Amino acid sequence: MAIHYERDAEGVVTLTLDMSGSANVMNAEYHEAMGAAVARLEAERDDIAGVVLTSAKKTFFAGGDLNLLITLTPENAGEALGFLEDVKRQLRRLELLGKPVVAAINGSALGGGFEIALACHHRVVLDDDRIRLGLPEVTLGLLPGGGGVTRLVRLLGVQPALPLLMEGKQLRPARALQAGLVHALASSEEDLVERARAWIRANPEPRQPWDEPGYAVPDVRFGDPAVYGLLAAAPAVLRKKTHGAYPAPERVLAAAVEGALVDFDTALEVEGRYFLELATGQVAKNMISTFWFQLNAITAGGSRPADVPASKVTRLGVLGAGMMGSGIAEVSAKAGIEVVLKDVTPEAAERGAKGLPGITPTDSDADLAGCDLVIEAVFEDRALKNRVLPAAESAALPDAVIASNTSTLPITGLAEAVADPARFIGLHFFSPVPKMRLVEIIRGERTSDEALARAFDYVLQIGKTPIVVNDSRGFYTSRTFGAYVTEAVSMVAEGVSPALIENVARRAGMAVGPLAVSDEVTLTLQLKIRDQALADDPSAAGALGDHPAFAVLEELVAEGRTGRSGGGGFYEYPEGGKKFLWPGLARYARDDAGVTERDVEDRLLFVQSLETLRCLDEGVLTSVGDANVGSVLGFGFPAWSGGTLQFIVSYGLGAFVERADYLADTYGERFRPPASLRERAARGEPF
Structure with missing residues (x-):
């Protein structure tokens, strides 16, 4: 009974x-x-x-x-x-x-x-x-x-x-x-x-x-x-x-x-x-599909190699005691893991450790002895990462998993710095680490099943949600988030009111307006990512070099407006007061910009869904659930939609293709839907 x-x-x-x-x-x-x-x-x-x-x-x-x-x-x-x-x-x-x-x-x-x-x-x-x-x-x-x-x-x-x-x-x-x-x-x-x-x-x-x-x-x-x-x-x-x-x-x-x-x-x-x-209604179907069925499938190990025994991290080394590194150390220590937090000076390491129990601050690689996982969380600079990774690998356990918290640099390239690329993987955390639930696990070309499984188990051990993606520049989340932010700055360049862009984004359900979030990640970082991409792939010069968004970013940075940490960017940050959009942005405004509110909203949402489709077509993403859950938990895509791919499903595949073609004809080929979606729409086959 x-x-x-x-x-x-x-x-x-x-x-x-x-x-x-x-x-x-x-x-x-x-x-x-x-x-x-x-x-x-x-x-x-x-x-x-x-x-x-x-x-x-x-x-x-x-x-x-x-x-x-x-x-x-x-x-x-x-x-x-x-x-x-x-x-x-x-x-x-x-x-x-x-x-x-x-x-x-x-x-x-x-x-x-x-x-x-x-x-x-x-x-x-x-x-x-x-x-x-x-x-x-x-x-x-x-x-x-x-x-x-x-x-x-x-x-x-x-x-x-x-x-x-x-x-x-x-x-x-x-x-x-x-x-x-x-x-x-x-x-x-x-x-x-x-x-x-x-x-x-x-x-x-x-x-x-x-x-x-x-x-x-x-x-x-x-x-x-x-x-x-x-x-x-x-x-x-x-x-x-x-x-x-x-x-x-x-x-x-x-x-x-x-x-x-x-x-x-x-x-x-x-x-x-x-x-x-x-x-x-459709909203409940979107949310149940993603936040129940797909999320449960992820946490049950849907993207984890099934034949590798379960594991737990006992001693973790974190390289870099800045905001990201100290956040990783904090959540790991709270999960009962012994943590060694290393920086260039004892003082910097101690500041990052914040006096929390379970975290040992140090400036010495020797203290990484016994670590079964090392996570590098230094600045997004390939040369710096290449210096700190080999020393950490040699000090840790011989079979330790070595990970990078990079948000954009391809893992396969970074793996060249270590002796055993099979043990190297990407663990992309989101800021602020204690609050953000997602960790994007990036598998390089030579990453082993064992390293992937151990990284997956660690993410669950610290109470986070893992998604697994294959290697590419920006992986999935940074690529798609970057498309969102860049589209917004492009609209500023076209003369669309910045206030309209921010308000429409929030009304659509995005966690933060794209210009506000640009300030948070800094305008200089966006330019550095562009420059690194050009250095690694000169053939991208046409697409990246001529993009109107980067011209706006370069102008603002040249005037010292680098983002919130630099005192101001798209927004002003008065001491003790609420931030507000910088009046100087009026220079870009045009009464004849001709972009309707509906077009602003669709450009911001469609550009993310279309970038997700490209990641799926390229094999960067291998799971619809990873795409949907990752988009909401990682970069704040509207939860009501169920995520970037579920948004297409609820919009209607045929209707989405038609609307994307309109956006492509009006605003550029980045909105042209891929052949895979046209074929799926013709078959009436949802994701």
């Missing part, structure tokens, strides 16, 4: 969730089993003292069955609504049983799993920091549709519930207790069960707070003028954050507020209809 039903001598029934497969999910199997269990509880009510709901799995309950959710369409929405309403009716019958029902949460309870727990009168959770509790549906373009919005709002009030619902926060047990999501922590599995049973004995006839006579949501009462300010301001505040690109937070807000103003059962209906609106 998917739910084991066991009644003991005291009349306490334990319902143990144990569905087929590795996790409990809210599907037809669950629906049938919970229906049977609730019916039996009702039939045996007079002989029951209470109910303990727990799990036989590592997790308590994983949530909705996303294999089913991704198939929802407006055409089958009616059937899905019926299923959803019946699931909620079962939980409603459970909480109205007239007997105490306790959730004994022995593993993570997220989404539908936490909705089940909310329908219980009392929640006890094992005090284990690996456990996560919450309603993260919004991160997949959805809202909690199994009663989660309705119950959480009534439990906490609208204002405390909204951040948890609209940001999809996942809380550890102690924080969940503090927030009022659970009632007690248990020190062990035995304590968990005993606390559940003790509460049942002490509370023979409990009611949910919202079922008490005269109950009202704590902070939203119909007709209360104190509430009007919140209700008036909240949509505007939200729109400022989402720019209208993310429907889920908006529907969460609507379901929460509207549900608070009606009775409980009507609130469940309101929640269910908003849920189905989202579940049948």
Whole structure:
């Protein structure tokens, strides 16, 4: 049985969730089993003292069955609504049983799993920091549709519930207790069960707070003028954050507020209809596809050589104690790895180590002895990298993996500096390292399967998400990100308003405007990358040398405007004030630039998707999931789209080709879609 039903001598029934497969999910199997269990509880009510709901799995309950959710369409929405309403009716019958029902949460309870727990009168959770509790549906373009919005709002009030619902926060047990999501922590599995049973004995006839006579949501009462300010301001505040690109937070807000103003059962209906609106929409399909199925495939090792045994790094050497190197050292030390951080002077190394435990600062290669992984994170200069890599390789363990954190320089070329190129690989981190989830692993022409597998395992060990790409200049992320930034600067050169470019990019869902991010990476770096590319491949002189974007960058750098770290670039950075676009950019503005807002948005998004297609065609990318996940986590492509390739799918392959041809005819051949996409569109074959 998917739910084991066991009644003991005291009349306490334990319902143990144990569905087929590795996790409990809210599907037809669950629906049938919970229906049977609730019916039996009702039939045996007079002989029951209470109910303990727990799990036989590592997790308590994983949530909705996303294999089913991704198939929802407006055409089958009616059937899905019926299923959803019946699931909620079962939980409603459970909480109205007239007997105490306790959730004994022995593993993570997220989404539908936490909705089940909310329908219980009392929640006890094992005090284990690996456990996560919450309603993260919004991160997949959805809202909690199994009663989660309705119950959480009534439990906490609208204002405390909204951040948890609209940001999809996942809380550890102690924080969940503090927030009022659970009632007690248990020190062990035995304590968990005993606390559940003790509460049942002490509370023979409990009611949910919202079922008490005269109950009202704590902070939203119909007709209360104190509430009007919140209700008036909240949509505007939200729109400022989402720019209208993310429907889920908006529907969460609507379901929460509207549900608070009606009775409980009507609130469940309101929640269910908003849920189905989202579940049948394209944004949820984009986000579920990428951030569930593709991301899970990546972390399960989809791009890792399968025949290499799993490994862990025990001692890591990091070369360069600047912002990137110190960030790599920090996240590695926090993951329990012994770290040696080397720089040219002891003082520089100590500054980078920041006094954090587990990091040994040094200026000596000899201290790299015993390292099974070395990551070079010095400046993006081939000659400098060629000097530090061989010395580190000779000092580390004979079979140590040697990696470079380069963001653009081809790995195969850098590998010439080391004695054993088979052990050399690229590990491209993103800034700031502690916050950014992605690491791009670059396989050189001679990188071995063992080195790749060990690098992959290390990335997972430090809690990051690895994507694997093959070698080329700029690899995948820097190439595609570079296309985005360069396109924006090209538009400045054409006379498009810089403010329009920045606002349209943010409205489209890009994490940061392209001119702002140019300042962050520095304008000089973009020119250095161009110059290095020309030095390595003089045949690129036509494409790179004549590009209007580089003329703008050269002019600004010549005037000392090198970016944020240099005091100013496209933006001014007043001390103690907010940055603003440099008024001097007005020199480039033209009233007759003739680029519409729609063209600005499409140029910024299409140029990234088209560069991704080229990476796929060239074999730099070998996985659609790596492309999509890498684009969102690495360079901030809009999450609502599901990534650069999913953006093409949701746009419609044929429509994308047609629009790209228009952009190519109007703005240049860089927008011409490759033959591979035309053929795919003709076959009607999505990625």
